[in-house]
Amino acid sequence: MKLYDYPKAPNPRRVNIFVAEKGIEIERVMVDLGTGEQLKPEYREKNPACDVPMLALDDGTYISQIRGIVHCLEALYPDVPLLGKTPSEKGLIEMWEHLAFMDGLLAVAEVFRNTSKGFVDRAVxxxxxxPQSPELAERGRLRIANFYTAFDSRLADNEYVAGDAYSMADITAFVVCDFAKWIKSSIPEDCANLLAWYDKISQRPAVLANP
Ligand SMILES: N[C@@H](CCC(=O)N[C@@H](CS)C(=O)NCC(=O)O)C(=O)O
Structure with a gap:
């Protein structure tokens, strides 16, 4: 098994933390996003979505999209469950992880990719x-502000994003908070629950090992 990776980028980091939490070793293949390797024919043949991360199984199956990758790894390595044990936990983790991705990660990406010089004509x-769109960048800033308050409210009554147990939903929400620094945004001071949760997650060995 191999994991196609570019550890500096936020989405691969989500899987790198997940893998580290599980304590498993997977061989890495670096895909240099800086030189556009993800768009070259050799990579595109394996992953038409032209993104990282991607998991290559020993039987020649290629799985891109983080939800696909983590579900496959969870099934292969069920110890240290990060996608829930009970039906309700599984549903809540899926729900909150999806919200963190849609309302958090994509909101930050909307700002970053629509304003950075390096992403002219690569906004998605x-x-x-x-092409880039200044209106989408502006809207992304509104969306990230709402992400902070929604997740702060959620954490008022829950130790972790999806409930009592640390999960993939925490990993994605945490990576969103760090990715937001790329657009000079940070958790507002009045989001005390989110700030306390962020401090706690940032001390986890799997997170420290994947800065
Ligand atoms: N929806 C994808 C997101 C993956 C993604 O956006 N990866 C970024 C790195 S953070 C990427 O590959 N970017 C390539 C590019 O910018 O061309 C997933 O869930 O895996």
Whole structure:
């Protein structure tokens, strides 16, 4: 098994933390996003979505998209469950992880990719060259502000994002908070629950090992 990786980027970091939490070793193949390796034919043949991370199984199966990757790894390595044990836990983790991705990670990406010089005509990840839009960048800032308050409220009554247990939902929400620093945004001071949770998650060995 191999994990196609670019550890500096936020999405691969989500899987790197997940893998470290499980304590498993997976061989890495670096895909240099800086030189556009993800768009080259050799990679595109394996992953038409032209993104990282991607998991390659020994039977020649390629799995991209983090939800696909983590579900496969959870099934292969069920010790240290990060996607829930009971039906209700599984549903809540899926729900909150999806919200963190949609309302948090994509909101930050909307700002970052629509304002950075390096992403002119690359405003959306993938094989199609979409132009930048200043309006979307502006809207992304509103969305990230709402992400902070929604997750702060959630953490008022829950130790972790999806409930009592640390999970993939925490990993994605945490990576969102760090990715937000790329657009000079940070958790507001009045989000005390989110700030306390962030401090706690940042001390986890798997997180410290994947800065
Ligand atoms: N929806 C994807 C997101 C993956 C993604 O956006 N990866 C970024 C790195 S953070 C990427 O590959 N970017 C390539 C590019 O910018 O062309 C998933 O869940 O895996």
């Amino acid at each position: 990840v993938g094989p199609y060259g979409y």
